Amino acid sequence: MNKAKTPKYSPEVRERAVRMVQEHRGEYSSPWAAVESIAPKIGCSPHTLHEWVKRHEVDTGLRDGVTSEECERIKALEREVKELRRANEILKLASAFFAQAELDRRLKS
Template sequence: MKKKPLKFSPEVRERAVRMVNECRGDHPSQWAAIESIAAKIGCIAQTLLSWVRQHERDAGQRDGLTTADMQRIKELEREVKELRRANEILKLASAFFAQAELDRRLKS
């Protein structure tokens, strides 16, 4: 599966979240602040909301997986996949050599 390129760099995301937090007091709600900032940086408000929510999880202000946790899970899933593949290869090799040994004994 090909990953689509990020339209916004991590720096832009971080700055946008910071702007939302800084101008929160100037708006009647967090959502209003998000809509205002999203329009300024050229993204949809829902995208910026997801960045803000992830920042809150990373800062321990909201329940859920942090970015570091999600990265670790991805690494572990990749490792499990590789280990399962290696185990399958070892099973096939073991069966092959066991059969070869049986064939050798029967011929003697």
């Protein structure tokens, strides 16, 4: 059974952590040093906090990349394409079935 991954941290905690990194970045020798210092205060790993900071930077246009909104739209479109392909396959099979049935009916007449 594949359970959906539930976020361990609320959006408010994530936003606060990112804000702390941004506000205190200048007090450290590097952005990573700020992340390493703040992550334990939030209760997450430096890697996790760094990912949140990068995601925020992409979403706000400070860093190149695909925004969270765009990612969600892409996922929705991929799901739709998958459903449409499945529907097309069903329609192809049904069309072939009915074409064969019509051919059989004509041959028997």
